[in-house]
Every structure is written in C-alpha cells, then in structure tokens.
Amino acid sequence: MNSHIFFIGLRRLRGPLILMVVIFATAIAGLVLIPGVDADGREWHMSFSQALYFMSYTATTIGFGEIPYEFTDPQRLWVTGMIFGSVIGWAYLVASLLALARDQGFRGAVTAARFARAVRGMREPFYLICGFGETGRLVGRALDRLGYRFTVIDIDRARIQELSIMNLAQDAPAMVADARFPDNLVAAGLQASECAGVLALTNNEQANLAVAMSVRLLNPHTPVLARAMSDDIIANMDSFDTDHVINPFARFGQYFALALHSPGSYRLISWLTGLPGTTLEQETAPPHGHWLVCGYGRFGCEVVDALREESMQVCVIDPEDVRISGAKTVKGIGTEAEPLIEAGVRDAVGIVAGTDDDITNLSIAVTARELNENLFTVVRQNLQANRALFEAFDADITVVSTEIAANECLTLIRTPRLTNFLAVVREKESAWAEQAIVRLQAALGQPSPEIWSVSISPAGAPALHRSIKYEGCKFSLGDLSRNPASRDDRLDMVALNLTRDGKSDAFPDDDSTLESGDQILYAGTSRARRAQWPLLRNLNVCYYVVSGVDPSGGWIWQQFRRKASGG
Amino acid sequence: MNLEKVIFGFFIVLAATLNFGFVYGEIANPEHHHQWEFFAALVVNIIATVLKFGDRTQVGAIHLATSLVAVLQLTTAALVWFFAAPGADGILSEHAVVSIVSLSAGALLANIVSVIILIVETTMQRR
Numbered sequence: 116m117n118s119h120i121f122f123i124g125l126r127r128l129r130g131p132l133i134l135m136v137v138i139f140a141t142a143i144a145g146l147v148l149i150p151g152v153d154a155d156g157r158e159w160h161m162s163f164s165q166a167l168y169f170m171s172y173t174a175t176t177i178g179f180g181e182i183p184y185e186f187t188d189p190q191r192l193w194v195t196g197m198i199f200g201s202v203i204g205w206a207y208l209v210a211s212l213l214a215l216a217r218d219q220g221f222r223g224a225v226t227a228a229r230f231a232r233a234v235r236g237m238r239e240p241f242y243l244i245c246g247f248g249e250t251g252r253l254v255g256r257a258l259d260r261l262g263y264r265f266t267v268i269d270i271d272r273a274r275i276q277e278l279s280i281m282n283l284a285q286d287a288p289a290m291v292a293d294a295r296f297p298d299n300l301v302a303a304g305l306q307a308s309e310c311a312g313v314l315a316l317t318n319n320e321q322a323n324l325a326v327a328m329s330v331r332l333l334n335p336h337t338p339v340l341a342r343a344m345s346d347d348i349i350a351n352m353d354s355f356d357t358d359h360v361i362n363p364f365a366r367f368g369q370y371f372a373l374a375l376h377s378p379g380s381y382r383l384i385s386w387l388t389g390l391p392g393t394t395l396e397q398e399t400a401p402p403h404g405h406w407l408v409c410g411y412g413r414f415g416c417e418v419v420d421a422l423r424e425e426s427m428q429v430c431v432i433d434p435e436d437v438r439i440s441g442a443k444t445v446k447g448i449g450t451e452a453e454p455l456i457e458a459g460v461r462d463a464v465g466i467v468a469g470t471d472d473d474i475t476n477l478s479i480a481v482t483a484r485e486l487n488e489n490l491f492t493v494v495r496q497n498l499q500a501n502r503a504l505f506e507a508f509d510a511d512i513t514v515v516s517t518e519i520a521a522n523e524c525l526t527l528i529r530t531p532r533l534t535n536f537l538a539v540v541r542e543k544e545s546a547w548a549e550q551a552i553v554r555l556q557a558a559l560g561q562p563s564p565e566i567w568s569v570s571i572s573p574a575g576a577p578a579l580h581r582s583i584k585y586e587g588c589k590f591s592l593g594d595l596s597r598n599p600a601s602r603d604d605r606l607d608m609v610a611l612n613l614t615r616d617g618k619s620d621a622f623p624d625d626d627s628t629l630e631s632g633d634q635i636l637y638a639g640t641s642r643a644r645r646a647q648w649p650l651l652r653n654l655n656v657c658y659y660v661v662s663g664v665d666p667s668g669g670w671i672w673q674q675f676r677r678k679a680s681g682g
Numbered sequence: 683m684n685l686e687k688v689i690f691g692f693f694i695v696l697a698a699t700l701n702f703g704f705v706y707g708e709i710a711n712p713e714h715h716h717q718w719e720f721f722a723a724l725v726v727n728i729i730a731t732v733l734k735f736g737d738r739t740q741v742g743a744i745h746l747a748t749s750l751v752a753v754l755q756l757t758t759a760a761l762v763w764f765f766a767a768p769g770a771d772g773i774l775s776e777h778a779v780v781s782i783v784s785l786s787a788g789a790l791l792a793n794i795v796s797v798i799i800l801i802v803e804t805t806m807q808r809r
Contacts, residue, residue: 119738126736133732140725147721163721164764 120224127215131208135174138204142170142197149193153184174201226290227302233288234266234304241265242528243303243310245294245326246317247274249499250342252281253521254314257390259283261529263311266303268292270317295325297333306334314524315341320348327357340524344413361523363516368417370519371493373541374512375401375425379548380540386552387533387638388526389563390518395556399511400545401491402464403427409449409479410470411437414495414516418467430458450478455486465491469514473501477508530566532636536612539621551622555638558609564638566611569595569651571633576651584631588661593625595635599649599656602663606646608639693730694800697752698793700726705787710776715783717763724756727789730796741803748796755789 146166153159161169165183172179173194186194215221241264244251251267255278258265267289269275275289292299294317304310315326323341330339338358343349352360374381378400386395406422408415411433419442422429430443432454437444447454449468460466466483468476473496480492494510496502505513526533540548555564571580579595582588592613598604613623614634623635637644649656659665700723707714731749734742759782766778774782 122736122738129732129735132735133729136725136728136732140721144718144721163717163760 120221120228123221123224124215127218127221128208128211131204131211135201135204135208138197138200139167139170139174142174142193142201143167145193145197146170146190149187149190151184151187151190159184170197170201173198174205176202176205230288230290231302233286234302234307237264237266237288237304237307237309239264240309240311241304241307243268243300243305243313245269245300245303245313245315246319246322247271247278247289248316248318249517250520250524251314251316252277253390253517254316254524255287256281256283257521257525258528259285259287260392261525263528268294268299268303270294293322295322297329300326300329301333305330305337310334310337312528313337313339315339316520316524317342320345324348324351327352328355331355331357340527342520359523359527361520363519363523364414364417366519366523367414367514367516368421371401371418371512372421372424374399375403375421375427377541377543377545377548379545379552380543383540383548383552383555384537386555386563387537387566388522390522390525393563394561395552395563401493401511404464405430405459405462407432407449407455407458407460407463407466407483409433409466409468409476410495411435411439411444412469412471414469414471414514415467418469418493430463432458448475448479450475450482452482452486455479455483460486460490463487463490465493465511467493467495469493469495471495471497473497473504477504480508480510530568530636532568532612532614532634533566535614535619536621536636539612539619554622555609559607559639564608565641565644566636566638567644569635569637569647571629571631571635578654578657579651580631582654582657582661583629588657590629590661591625592623592627592629592635594660595629595647595650596625596643597650597660598646599653599660600646602660606639606643608637608643608647610635611638612636690733691800693726693733694793694796697723697726697730697749698790698797701752701756701786701790701793705783705790709783710780712773712776712779715779720756720759720763720782720786723786723789724753724760727752727756727793741799745796745799748792748799752789752792752796755785755792759785759789 143163143166146161146169147163151159151161169182242258244255244265244267247255247267247269251269255265255267264285265287267275267278267287269289269291270293272291275291278287278289290299290303292302294300294315300313305313313326313330315323317323317326320343323343327339327341330337340359340361341352341357342361342363343352344362344364349360349362370381370385373384382396382399403425405428407430408419408422409432411419411431415431415433419429419431419439423442430445431437431439432445432447432449434446434448436446443458445454445458447457449455460483466480468479470476470479476494476496480494483490484492492510493512493514494505494508495514495516496505497516499515499517569576571583573580579590583590592610596606596608596610598606610623611621612635613620613627615630615632650660655665700719704715704719704723727749731746731753734746734749737743737745762778762781762785763774766774768774
C-alpha cells in the first residue's frame with residue numbers, strides 16, 4: 116500500500132524529472148566541450164565530474180562560484196543560458212511536488228495508507244465502530260475511558276475531524292469511508308485477529324445491515340452489534356445470526372414497563388449499566404393510572420405497548436389519524452392546551468412527549484405541566500446538542516435514544532455475563548432490588564460501579580485455579596475480596612452472582628466454598644479490581660490470602676524457612 | 683500508433699545501443715571506449731528509468747528493475763572513472779579501463795533484458 120503511493124508519486128513526477136535529466140545532461144555536455152583557460156593561460160577542458168558538481172550547485176541556486184579556474188566568456192555565455200534553464204526546471208519540479216502533495220486523490224491515498232498502517236499496528240484487541248454519530252461518539256469515549264482501543268469509519272468527514280480533536284487517552288485510527296463496502300471494513304481491521312467486535316451504529320439501517328452481513332461472511336467469529344429500528348431489518352439481521360440487534364426504542368419500552376412494574380429493579384439496572392461516571396438516580400417510579408402519549412411513531416408505539424402491558428389507561432395524541440384498539444386517540448400535536456385537555460390531562464398521572472422533534476417535546480411537556488403540575492413527565496431527547504434545555508426542564512425521565520444504544524453496546528462489550536444477572540433482576544420484586552441497592556451503595560458509593568467477572572479456570576485465574584484444584588486450598592468466596600496487601604482489609608467490591616454448573620445464584624453467601632469452574636460476577640471500584648488482580652495470578656499471594664503466611668522468596672529461602680519452622 | 687509508446691521504445695532501444703557502442707571493442711584499449719558515448723549512455727539510461735516509473739503491472743515492475751540495474755552498473759563505472767587517476771598523458775590505466783568496460787557490459791546485459799521484455803510485451807498485445 117505504501118509503495119503503491121510512492122509509485123503514484125513517481126508517476127506524477129515523471130515529466131519534471133525527465134526535464135531535469137535533459138537540462139543537466141545538456142549543461143554538462145556544454146561545459147565539458149567548451150574550452151576554458153587555466154591559471155597559467157593554457158587551454159583546459161572541464162571533466163564530467165567537475166561539470167556535474169558545478170551544475171548541481173548552480174541549478175539549485177547555491178552558487179559556489181567558478182571552480183576550479185575562472186571561466187572564459189564563451190563558458191559564461193553557456194552557463195548563463197543553463198542557469199535559466201535549470202532554475203526553471205528546478206522550480207517546475209518543486210511546484211509539481213507541491214501540487215502532488217495538495218492533490219485530493221493523492222492525499223486520499225496517503226490517508227488511506229496511513230489508516231491501514233495504524234490499524235495493522237494495533238497489537239491489542241480493538242473494536243471497529245462504523246458510524247461516528249452521537250451514539251458512536253458516546254461509545255468511543257466510554258471505550259477509551261475503559262481502556263479499550265477502537266477504529267472508526269464514517270462517511271462524514273466532519274465527524275472524523277471531530278474525532279481528531281476529541282480528548283482521547285489512546286490514538287483511534289479513523290477514516291472517511293462508506294461502511295457499506297466490505298473493502299473499507301477490511302481496511303479498518305475487520306479481518307485482523309485483534310478485532311474484538313464490530314459495532315454498526317450508522318444512522319442508516321441498510322448500512323448497518325450491510326455491515327452485519329459483511330462481518331458474518333468475512334470474519335464469522337467476530338461478534339457484531341448492529342443498531343436497527345424497523346421490524347423488517349431486525350428480522351433480516353436475526354436471520355443470519357447477528358449477535359445483538361440494538362433497538363433503543365424497544366429497549367426503552369422494556370425499561371419503562373419494568374419501571375412501572377418494579378421501580379427498584381429498574382433503578383438497579385440503570386445504575387449497573389450506566390456509562391462510566393453516572394451516579395445512582397433518585398427514585399423515579401412512574402405512577403399507575405391514566406397516561407397521555409404524544410406522538411405515535413416508533414418510539415410512541417413501544418411506550419404505548421409497555422403501558423398497556425402494565426394495564427394502564429392510555430390516550431394517544433398524534434397529528435395523523437391513528438386507530439389503536441382499546442385506546443383513545445386525539446388528533447393534534449399536543450403543544451397547545453386543547454388536545455391535551457381533550458385527552459384528559461387534568462386527570463392523567465403522566466405524559467410521554469415522544470415526537471422526533473426536541474422543541475415540540477419540550478413544548479408539550481411545559482404545556483402539560485402548566486395544566487396539571489403533578490404530572491409525571493417522560494420526554495424524548497433526540498439531539499445531544501439540546502442537552503442543556505432538557506437539563507433545565509428536568510423531566511422525571513429523559514429518554515436519549517443514543518445513550519440507550521451506547522449503554523447497551525458497552526454493557527455487552529464490558530461484561531457479557533452481566534446480561535444474565537440483569538435477567539434475574541428483572542424477575543425480582545421491587546423490594547428485593549431496593550435492598551440490593553442499599554447493600555451495593557453501602558459498599559461502593561454513588562458512582563456506577565465497574566463490573567467484571569472472574570472465572571476460576573487456568574486462563575481466567577491461573578494461580579487461584581491451581582491452588583484450589585491441585586493444592587487443596589480452601590477458598591471461601593469472601594477470601595476473594597480480601598486485600599492482597601493486608602488480608603484483614605476488604606476491597607470495595609460485592610459479588611453479584613455466582614454461576615456453578617449452569618446454575619446461578621444472585622448475591623451469593625461469603626462463606627460458600629469455591630470450586631474449579633466457578634464464574635463470579637463482581638461489582639466494585641476500579642481500584643478494587645486492580646487490587647484483586649494479583650490474587651488471581653500469583654500463587655504466593657494466594658497462599659498469603661488464605662493462610663496469612665507470606666511464602667515469598669525463592670527455593671533456598673523456602674528451605675531455610677522450612678528448617679526453622681520444623682525445628 | 684501511440685506517441686507515448688514510440689518514445690518509450692525509442693529510449694529503451696537507444697539506451698541499449700549506446701551502451702553496446704561503448705562496450706564494443708578491445709576491453710583493455712582506452713582508444714576503443716569513448717567517454718562521450720559513456721556519458722550519453724548514462725543519461726539515456728536515466729531517462730529510460732524515469733519513463734518506467736509508475737507502471738504498476740508485473741511487466742512494468744520488471745522493466746523498472748532492469749533499468750535500475752543498468753543505471754546502478756553505469757553509475758559504478760562512472761565512479762571508477764572518477765577515482766581512477768589518469769596517467770601523465772591523460773590516458774586511463776589499462777586496469778581502470780577494464781573495470782569500467784566490464785561494469786558497462788553488465789549494464790548492457792540488463793539493457794538487453796529490457797529490450798527483450800519490450801519485444802515480448804509487444805508480441806503479446808494482439809492489437
């Protein structure tokens with residue numbers, strides 16, 4: 116690829132290069148032919164090497180003077196002509212070089228080659244993000260903060276430029292390219308063995324579908340996460356085993372139903388899956404009763420389904436004539452009082468402003484709040500740019516579809532095992548979840564915890580696995596949260612789930628004895644995670660944590676100690 | 683007929699003929715090897731090389747390779763010429779002439795290969 120650029124460059128410079136060769140050859144020939152006079156007045160001819168030297172410094176306008184003897188008039192006449200010729204040739208060559216460097220096509224080739232080289236240089240697992248819109252940016256920033264690397268392709272030059280001024284800890288190679296073409300995906304590292312996953316997050320569903328398909332065919336073992344909202348595209352993606360189809364509206368619908376059904380579980384889940392840096396929200400349990408939904412698009416559909424699943428009374432306000440069996444509909448936008456009053460806003464408990472226009476949504480919510488100040492407001496925010504407005508309005512729930520999609524991507528990337536635990540949480544009662552929140556909060560504080568899993572296997576925890584399986588050490592679950600530096604201290608972490616032989620146990624007991632093959636899911640601070648690391652990998656640390664004796668040192672030292680303790 | 687092809691063929695063949703003309707003669711006799719012919723051969727070889735830049739086909743790559751070999755050989759010969767001190771009569775020693783001519787003969791071989799490729803390429807094109 117790089118030599119390819121080199122040859123493109125040479126090809127473009129053929130003309131000026133040949134001109135330079137011809138000018139030099141003519142000048143040298145003339146200088147050698149025209150007789151000069153040496154210091155003693157004898158006739159003298161320049162040699163080829165002298166002429167080449169003279170022309171080199173004259174053509175480049177350096178000008179060391181007339182060497183080795185002063186020139187005669189015929190020589191000077193020839194040199195005058197050659198100076199003009201060679202300087203023009205030289206200027207032409209430099210101008211062609213500059214034109215080449217500014218040429219769009221050539222620069223495109225250089226950028227592509229640089230991108231491909233940067234991708235090839237990635238020596239650690241990375242994710243390929245297709246589409247760097249709002250969701251892509253959120254995911255990218257969070258991945259960077261979590262220490263993962265990623266590459267980006269996006270069709271929009273402005274977005275790629277935005278990436279270059281983002282404050283990232285690690286360099287993220289990016290290229291302006293259409294993700295629908297498999298070649299671009301391959302250039303972005305699809306077939307690299309380090310490619311840990313592909314995220315198709317463009318705002319074009321067809322493009323996401325094309326990406327998912329390319330990944331399936333070109334690198335079947337790489338997981339692919341694709342965003343899609345329309346039913347036929349989702350069905351199409353499912354038909355060839357796309358690992359995860361991310362549909363933010365449907366996901367919100369599920370969450371909303373959960374929040375109505377079991378507010379505690381909803382709170383726990385949104386805390387555990389929060390982007391790094393989010394904190395535990397105040398309790399926001401949507402009330403039961405009569406609900407208004409403004410805007411019956413893809414989002415409104417999901418919300419209405421969720422509300423009716425929890426057997427709420429729903430009234431839909433939409434500018435189109437929609438018919439929903441079993442629900443009242445009012446024609447209108449909802450930004451004015453009449454349709455809201457007609458839909459029964461005075462007796463309603465909540466309103467969902469779910470059109471695809473941010474200002475309309477805010478206007479609906481403000482009007483509705485004026486008519487009934489106890490309303491529970493759910494507002495859909497479409498653009499990240501309007502964040503300040505939504506923060507000022509302070510709805511009970513602000514739905515940002517890009518954040519939901521980003522959250523889901525990150526949850527799947529960081530801790531695939533968390534999804535099993537979340538499924539358990541969804542089934543539980545609100546009281547159980549509230550208890551869990553209190554327990555986690557006491558141990559970990561307000562910010563969203565880091566989630567990680569430990570598997571007691573030769574790969575996941577070599578030292579721990581060895582001491583349990585072959586050396587007969589008895590580890591209780593509580594031992595794993597001892598601080599390897601001083602075993603009586605506890606690390607800030609809580610075991611969420613213990614999976615053994617396919618059965619999982621939420622919030623397992625600290626006294627349960629660990630066995631080889633166990634999978635433990637932890638929530639904790641990142642400091643605790645780092646502190647736990649040596650316990651999993653270092654046999655000496657294992658002995659210390661389980662027994663309180665530090666067996667560090669080499670073989671000789673251990674022999675000494677054995678002698679001393681044996682008598 | 684394509685003017686680019688004419689110029690291309692012209693320079694390749696001229697590079698080979700000039701080179702041959704210089705090498706032809708008794709290897710150790712300075713009278714048989716004229717320095718102007720050497721100069722012309724070197725310049726034409728450089729031009730032929732530049733003309734071959736940028737062709738990304740397999741044949742183009744071999745073309746460029748042969749020319750680069752020829753230029754390398756001739757440049758080495760030029761350096762030998764430069765460093766070989768001429769005797770009192772301004773004539774090079776027999777030893778220097780032999781190495782200059784044999785280096786140029788190497789370049790001639792590369793140029794012949796280049797001409798052969800040109801012929802093969804032409805016959806392969808049935809147009």
